[in-house]
Amino acid sequence: MAEILSLHDAVARYVEDGATVAMEGFTHLIPFAAGQEIIRQGRRELTLIRMTPDLIYDQLIGAGCAKKVIFSWGGNPGVGSLHRLRDAVEKGWPRKIEILEHSHAAMACAFEAGAAGLPLAVLRGYVGSELPNVNDQIKFIDCPFTGERLAAVPSVRPDVSIVHAQKADRAGNVLVEGIVGVQKEAVLAARHSIVTVEEIVDDLDTHPNACVIPGWAIDAIAVAEKGALPSYAHGYYARDNRFYREWDAIARDRDAFTKWIDENVMNVGGNA
Amino acid sequence: MSPEEKTLDYTAGEMMTVTAARALVNGMTCFVGIGLPSEAANLARLTHAPDVVLIYESGTLQTKPDVLPLSIGDGELCESALTTVSVPEMFRYWLQGGKVDVGFLGTAQIDRFANLNTTLIGDYQAPKVRLPGGGGAPEIATNAGEVFITLKHSPRAFVRDVDFITTLGFGRDGKGRDGVPSIGQGPTRVISDLCVMKPDSATKELTVVSLHPGVTRADVVEATGWAIRFADELEITPAPRGEELEILRGLKARTERAHAGQ
Numbered sequence: 001m002a003e004i005l006s007l008h009d010a011v012a013r014y015v016e017d018g019a020t021v022a023m024e025g026f027t028h029l030i031p032f033a034a035g036q037e038i039i040r041q042g043r044r045e046l047t048l049i050r051m052t053p054d055l056i057y058d059q060l061i062g063a064g065c066a067k068k069v070i071f072s073w074g075g076n077p078g079v080g081s082l083h084r085l086r087d088a089v090e091k092g093w094p095r096k097i098e099i100l101e102h103s104h105a106a107m108a109c110a111f112e113a114g115a116a117g118l119p120l121a122v123l124r125g126y127v128g129s130e131l132p133n134v135n136d137q138i139k140f141i142d143c144p145f146t147g148e149r150l151a152a153v154p155s156v157r158p159d160v161s162i163v164h165a166q167k168a169d170r171a172g173n174v175l176v177e178g179i180v181g182v183q184k185e186a187v188l189a190a191r192h193s194i195v196t197v198e199e200i201v202d203d204l205d206t207h208p209n210a211c212v213i214p215g216w217a218i219d220a221i222a223v224a225e226k227g228a229l230p231s232y233a234h235g236y237y238a239r240d241n242r243f244y245r246e247w248d249a250i251a252r253d254r255d256a257f258t259k260w261i262d263e264n265v266m267n268v269g270g271n272a
Numbered sequence: 273m274s275p276e277e278k279t280l281d282y283t284a285g286e287m288m289t290v291t292a293a294r295a296l297v298n299g300m301t302c303f304v305g306i307g308l309p310s311e312a313a314n315l316a317r318l319t320h321a322p323d324v325v326l327i328y329e330s331g332t333l334q335t336k337p338d339v340l341p342l343s344i345g346d347g348e349l350c351e352s353a354l355t356t357v358s359v360p361e362m363f364r365y366w367l368q369g370g371k372v373d374v375g376f377l378g379t380a381q382i383d384r385f386a387n388l389n390t391t392l393i394g395d396y397q398a399p400k401v402r403l404p405g406g407g408g409a410p411e412i413a414t415n416a417g418e419v420f421i422t423l424k425h426s427p428r429a430f431v432r433d434v435d436f437i438t439t440l441g442f443g444r445d446g447k448g449r450d451g452v453p454s455i456g457q458g459p460t461r462v463i464s465d466l467c468v469m470k471p472d473s474a475t476k477e478l479t480v481v482s483l484h485p486g487v488t489r490a491d492v493v494e495a496t497g498w499a500i501r502f503a504d505e506l507e508i509t510p511a512p513r514g515e516e517l518e519i520l521r522g523l524k525a526r527t528e529r530a531h532a533g534q
Binding site for chain 2: 026027028051052071072073074075077078081082085086089090101102103104105106108109111112123124125126127128129130131134148178179180181182184185211232234238239241244
């Protein structure tokens, strides 16, 4: 049963040093406030899983929280590179990180398999790609019925998943609207889950086929207003495209990045 | 060519986009990559192919954006879509399930067998340049019925052998799809700002089939990192028509206005 906590307390309770953490949201509803709370609390040695690391993991990587990143597309959407990810991979700053890269199809299937409680996902994928040469988590198996060679990847089963959504009701039931990505799968695949929301309402005012995650499948709900900025929340606010462009210059330079983190993450109170 | 068309002024980039757009047939289902493919696919939808079905990997099915998305998951794609599905559903049911006629991709590097590299330049363990990675492309390229590719011509982009095959064209030897069950045809055309290339029917090596107006064979040879071949019956790509240019420029101006304020 979801407990309604402050963002500070939710992160402090469920995100431990060395944990495997998935923070999802496909371009939309990226849980930035929660990511910055993890930076503020100084978590270390995290294995970070996300299809698109986006600026949220660029910030966590640059702040030294990550030891390993599992991803499928590591760019700044519509802008270019994630410079903190690149600096860590190419030059080992602020620390060397291990990367494990997949395709989107494989990661989406791996989240789904995690939600389904299976050890692996099977897909018609990676044919002719050299990704299996550099990622030992990609294997091939023969279909026992047809003999077709198919790709297999381990399911994603994080210690904790964190997603952002529009709203929760007082029982902790969550409504996700718009581009739903793999958010529901991430929550169901994880041992623990935190959902940050724009607001808590009396009535979700939903319809039968909406993407609703029941409160009893979630550990903690935390209100984080504008918690997805600079990404967006369908129905609440638009993507801050200007910030995504500005991030390029901030993240390109180690000092500019450190200064930005100090001013915008470390020296602000969070919402504890 | 009519006298009116001769006098039209357009850029090489516009020539590329218009040519790429014309490759799409009305009614096709197209899985669209962000950037140049998205520009071309939406131009097609706004001109000769009003019923082309555009699908983006963010889960937006049959979307009709009024402005071009900056990211693959812009709100505009969802708001103008027939419906939005989860990302696992998108890749499993719609792409892997065989519902996509054509995948439209861009890339950082392409080689003579149309293999795509969006992973890195140099050695994997010590990359000279780290690129974003595979994203949706590896499975789009094998599970879509066929693949169109569009990118600007340069010797750094068109290399003999890619440093890393992120996404299969026809493999290191041109035979990468031979005997593979349930695999699409692969790249059937590559559209650059200089020319249109198609894989040779026997060797699968990319061959220039048409030069854009004003472009010479020497221009293409100079901008290509291998000794590229030309078709025996080399054609001239038809120039953009006034209406196509007008709609493309309108789309880009709307897009710029929409993104400027954000």
